[in-house]
Amino acid sequence: xxxxxGLIGLPAVGPPTEPAAAAAAEVIALLTALFVILVAAKxxxxxxxxxxxxxxxxxxxxxxxxxxxxxxxxxxxDTLTVFAEIGVVILLFQVGLxxxxxxxxxxxxxAVATAVIAMILPIVAGxxxxxxxxTEAGTAAFLGLALAATSIGITSRVLADLGVxxxxxxxxxxxxxxxxxxxxxxxxxxxxxxxxxxxxxxALVVAVAAVGIVGLGFFAxxxxxxxxxxAFTWPLFADTPLVPAFLIMxxxxxxxxGVGLAALVGAxxxxxxxxxxxxxxxxxxxxxxxxxxxxxxxxxVTGAELDLGALLDPSIAILAVTLTLLGVVTKAIGGxxxxxxxxxxxxxxVGFGMVPRGEVGIVxxxxxxxxxxxxxxxxxxxxxxxxxxTLIAPYLLxxxxxxxxxxxxxxxxxxGSVR
Numbered sequence: 001x002x003x004x005x006g007l008i009g010l011p012a013v014g015p016p017t018e019p020a021a022a023a024a025a026e027v028i029a030l031l032t033a034l035f036v037i038l039v040a041a042k043x044x045x046x047x048x049x050x051x052x053x054x055x056x057x058x059x060x061x062x063x064x065x066x067x068x069x070x071x072x073x074x075x076x077x078d079t080l081t082v083f084a085e086i087g088v089v090i091l092l093f094q095v096g097l098x099x100x101x102x103x104x105x106x107x108x109x110x111a112v113a114t115a116v117i118a119m120i121l122p123i124v125a126g127x128x129x130x131x132x133x134x135t136e137a138g139t140a141a142f143l144g145l146a147l148a149a150t151s152i153g154i155t156s157r158v159l160a161d162l163g164v165x166x167x168x169x170x171x172x173x174x175x176x177x178x179x180x181x182x183x184x185x186x187x188x189x190x191x192x193x194x195x196x197x198x199x200x201x202x203a204l205v206v207a208v209a210a211v212g213i214v215g216l217g218f219f220a221x222x223x224x225x226x227x228x229x230x231a232f233t234w235p236l237f238a239d240t241p242l243v244p245a246f247l248i249m250x251x252x253x254x255x256x257x258g259v260g261l262a263a264l265v266g267a268x269x270x271x272x273x274x275x276x277x278x279x280x281x282x283x284x285x286x287x288x289x290x291x292x293x294x295x296x297x298x299x300x301v302t303g304a305e306l307d308l309g310a311l312l313d314p315s316i317a318i319l320a321v322t323l324t325l326l327g328v329v330t331k332a333i334g335g336x337x338x339x340x341x342x343x344x345x346x347x348x349x350v351g352f353g354m355v356p357r358g359e360v361g362i363v364x365x366x367x368x369x370x371x372x373x374x375x376x377x378x379x380x381x382x383x384x385x386x387x388x389x390t391l392i393a394p395y396l397l398x399x400x401x402x403x404x405x406x407x408x409x410x411x412x413x414x415x416g417s418v419r
Contacts (some may be wrong), residue, residue: 033074034083034297037304040066040074041296054394056157059296060303067304080301085263087291087298088153092264093249094291095156095174096271097284098165101221104175104272107168110339110350111175118176118334118354119183122147125326129319139378141191142368146361146382147327149184152177153264153298154356154390158397169346169404172339173353174268180354181265182210188364209259217252217269227277241279242286248274306387310380319378323385328392331355345404352396361386 044062045055066073074080104111123144130140152174159170186207232241249270256266274283311317335351342350365382368374374382 030077030079033077033080036066036074037063037080037300038293038296041300044300045296054158054398055161056154056299057391057394059299060306060391063300063303064306067306069304069307069309074304076301076304080297080304083294083297084301085298087294087296088264089249089253089267090287090291091153091156091295091298092268093271094284094287095160095165096268096273097275097280097287098160099171099174099272100275101218101272103166103171105218107172107175110341111172112179112338114172114335114338114350114354115176115179115183117338118150118331118351119148119180119187121330121334122327123187125330126323129322129326133319135378136373138191138371138373139368142364142371142373143323143378143382145184145188145191146364146368146386147323147330147357148187149357149361149364150177150180150331150354151262151356151361151390152181152268154393155353155397157295157299158394159353159401162398162401164401164405167405167408169339169342169349169353169401169408172342172350176338176350176354178214178265178268181261182207182214186210188367206260210256210261213256213259213261214265214269217266217273221269221273221276224273225276227279229278229282231277232279240286241274241283245270245274245279245283245287302387302390307380307383310384313377313380316377316381316384319381320384320388323381324388324392327357327385327389328355328396343404343407345400345407349397349400349404352393352400355393355396356390357386 040062041059042062044058044060044065046058048058048061049055064070068075123141126144126147127140130143135143155173155177159165159173164170186204190204229241232238232244235244238244249267252266252270253263254266256269257263274280311320331354332348332351335349335354336344336347339347339350341347362383365374365379365386369376369379
């Protein structure tokens with residue numbers, strides 16, 4: 001009698017075949033990896049919270065310790081990447097739920113100014129480093145682009161943990177990050193067109209589509225203001241608003257990812273849309289447990305990607321440190337200049353909020369490596385710099401946010417202040 005495949009949790013009838021045994025071993029390996037990375041993230045968070053340090057740094061430290069470049073208890077794979085992506089998508093959806101469209105529009109001017117300045121300065125600095133190293137123009141351009149784009153995942157988590165998402169500086173950071181992502185897409189498209197031969201018209205079409213999607217998202221959020229809760233529970237499969245809202249989140253994340261924007265931008269817009277409806281308070285409560293489970297995967301996986309071995313080469317270490325310092329200083333200046341109306345500490349906090357780089361910087365570096373414009377050493381230095389900015393930013397924010405909050409309380413109601 002042929003063996004019957006076992007149900008989940010039940011043994012198979014008869015001896016397992018070799019393919020079945022291999023499949024079972026693969027499932028066990030995947031579950032083990034998920035278990036180890038989540039335990040490491042939560043253990044790191046617990047330790048760092050008790051030490052009074054940012055929780056997000058603890059999650060990343062936990063991921064690094066069990067990752068392939070330390071204890072090697074976990075090897076990065078597609079499953080962990082998917083869980084990490086779901087985690088950051090849920091995080092940005094949760095952040096969008098706590099922000100109102102009108103608040104973002106109100107800080108539109110400093111957000112636009114910050115995004116533009118904080119995009120131009122890192123590009124100029126990176127290009128300058130490239131030319132100082134004697135590289136060709138294409139290589140220098142990719143160095144600049146790798147420093148340009150902000151990853152809002154780290155900053156959003158810190159702002160949420162400190163309970164300041166309702167502050168003006170937080171809204172400027174979020175608005176500037178969305179604009180920054182669109183500008184980065186345009187810049188990457190143009191540079192890639194010249195460096196790799198991609199048709200410039202194609203890159204511009206993608207950029208226009210990205211701008212259109214963001215604009216439509218903001219328009220939809222305003223038009224759906226006051227939508228009744230019953231609209232979410234009208235489908236028979238939806239006992240709570242969470243399921244339809246989750247589908248909206250995934251759908252918009254898919255759309256923005258499809259046009260070249262980060263998926264988390266679509267999730268953030270979905271949160272903005274749903275936040276204008278009557279289901280907002282209920283969704284904020286229901287999404288929190290999902291965020292507590294999935295979001296740590298994102299930070300732990302990015303921590304596991306850190307390879308400190310690259311710093312053993314002095315030339316790579318010096319270049320990585322230089323790029324990291326420039327990455328911090330240029331974004332800080334962008335915030336100070338672009339958001340000065342928020343006050344000295346508020347503007348500096350905006351700049352620090354723009355410091356973390358992420359997947360966009362890694363994508364740019366990978367494009368440069370594939371096109372032969374970046375060698376292995378330069379590529380490694382860029383990766384270290386990208387990760388280093390995400391480790392530094394939480395400490396900078398934890399230092400500046402209390403000062404920005406006190407400054408805001410002192411300026412509240414003053415002329416020219418952005419509320």
